[in-house]
Amino acid sequence: MSVDPAVSSARIRRCEILLLEPRESADFDLQDLLSGGNGIRRQMRWVALAPHLGEPVDVDAMQRELLGRIGATQWQDVPADEDELAACEALLRLGLLVSASPGDEAALQVRQADDRQREAYWHPLAAVLHAFTRWEGVDAVKNTRDSGTDTAVGMREVLGPPPAPTAVAADAESQMLPLQDDTDFDVLLARRATCRNFDEHRPLPMAMFSTMLARVFGARAHVQVSDDLRFQKKSSPSGGGLHPTEAYLVVQNVDGVAPGVYRYLLDGHRLLRLPDPPMGLRAFAMEALGQQHWFANAHCLVTLVPRFDRTFWKYRRHAKGYRVVALEAGHLSQTMYLSATDLGLGAFITGAINERCLEPVLQLDPVQQGALAMCGFGWRAASMETAELDPAGEVWTRAG
Template identity: 65%
Template sequence: MPIWQDDGAVPVKSESPTVRIRRCEVVLFEPRETVEFQLQSLLSGGNGMVRSLGWMALAPHLDGPVPVSPRQRDLLGVLGPSQWVWADSIGMHGDEQAALVDAGLVLLEQSETDSTAAVHLANDQRLRDSHWHPLAAILHAFTRWDAVDAVKNTVDGGTDTAKGMREVLGPPPANTATRGEVEAIVLPHTEPTEFDALLLRRATCRNFDDSRVLPLPMFTRMLARVFGAQSQVRVGPDLVFHKKNSPSGGGLHPIEAYLVVQNVDGVRPGLYRYRADSHDLVPLPDPERPLRDFIMESVGQQHWFANAHCLVALVPRFDRTFWKYRRHAKGYRVVTLEAGHLSQTLYLSATDLGLGAFITGAINEKHLERGFGLDPIRQGALAVCGFGWRGQHMQTAELDPLEQVWQRVG
């Protein structure tokens, strides 16, 4: 069982007076308001909604927020993350220590191997070893979805159409910002080239033709163009830089392609990891659920993407980028920028081959982590993209105002 899964771990036992403690590496405290319906409030003349404030501890090595009392918050505020100290030296009592240790916010220097405390200690150490910037670690950890139905949420909120968004959200900011500039300089237009025509045909595909099989040469060309290493530079025995067709912060290229293959000639449907250096596929264990169900859950029930011949989870190895940019305020940003670069290369490559492509950030990251066996501290799913044959008819609306993809009928 991977160390980052604490299923079945033994709860921490009463602590030994000889065991020292310290705080976890990263924790942020959020004052959070909760709203509950109480009948008594309604009967006494109120609106039935009772609001209360409480404190939540956000620690990225844990799976979710932890409610804490003001006393626990204050104790954690005087307990350092680096030096091991005796609990009584900061006025922490046995019950307080046990509760915070069980929650994973306080770590024991020594604990039983199979205990929850040992799992928390190991997860926290892996976070330290990965050199995350604290705010980036919290952002990444607590914006991951699990079992979210993005389509239902927009329908329930009335924002599933452009008209609905306008009615619910009010007027948007202007499509082009103006600041009272002086008279603008009119720039000349240039004659379009073949590349301009390619760019005009680049449009997000929401209609895939699952009746057509994607040829293997086309599939492998897409992977080589978008994710493959075109060459490499070796600096010593253990430092290698790849040259790829998209830029990457520090030339480190941490993002790997994890594939869900559905309809490709010669490739069995299932889960794979693409090796950029050797241009091959590593088969992964099949998901516990049928492949279609796995895909739908991955993309937040966005059925218009689910028929793509190949879907790709963009999975960074954060520890590779943070090896250079240690606790760097821009480290996480350059990783997310790389995902954008890869998606544009994928779009243009697919368009050039006559295929459709998409990318979405409305994904259930925790579901993908489980399915692909990812370590959520060192890795993570940033987005899901995909490609395949376009459908013959536009069942789901696509943005193609210049009619470069879909020709108007009649």
């Protein structure tokens, strides 16, 4: 068994974050079926989930055991046993072990990726969740159509009855609360509805576009604690007052702004132009949105991009850190909905996005930044071609 001499003298440690998962797969086996079985062959394997790699990696029994014995903090010599040495060499190639002195470009990239992971202070389970729930090439529309769940009736037929909206015992005592007369704010809330029908023939005025960005993502005030520490006050709350979520825009139909990809800079209320996606703007929007065509023609699409390293600077390896970041996306989208409704516009948010399509175009490192959701806003179309949830007719009655 030949082992690279450089490996024999290497100092190694395990990557910082690693989860080992036993996975079961099922394949059709004709021979099993012909011999009286059910035709299904099931196999078990171990899969390593390391966020700095971004892809699951199969490992064998010896590799699995070595990963459990080699620590993630202290550098150590490789084992002397010949079989274990060969297993270490394989784990170095896979990127699950890292070398103190990388010998080639691939090993150097693994070391740098693991270093970035360490410097971002992720909680291990949150890092695994974030890294391995990112989509690439998913057609969310086709998936729901193929499963028969693309309509409410279809969902009921395929999935059965859902849990009740309110789970409470029938004989539970409760207290009635008095209803109050509606105010202007109640009227605004009643008109809030997710828009799935945008008017791509009517440009959005610059004034409305600028107002939306200022209201939702702009800073209202700030507190300067020191030369390098400033807390922003925005329209939406943020865990620790850190406001890590930035807005990356796909502008498609706005007066005075060329169609393209932009990063919104709240300091100075400015737009920074980014390179156009190679596939073209509309194709990029469709791919990013998982082929949800009813959203893709919004006048302005907004990808909510948290800077995880900013939140985790305070909440280091904190069990609730990722949850705090996710909450902020909800706050921002509701502010967007209410602002759009106030201006007579439509808005949406979706989590069904292809993050891996967005990351290279928006120039994101998913360890430190990430596409968490996509929103959008613009003029509503004159007619409803795609169904919207507006049971009281608050929106479409007004649209005529």
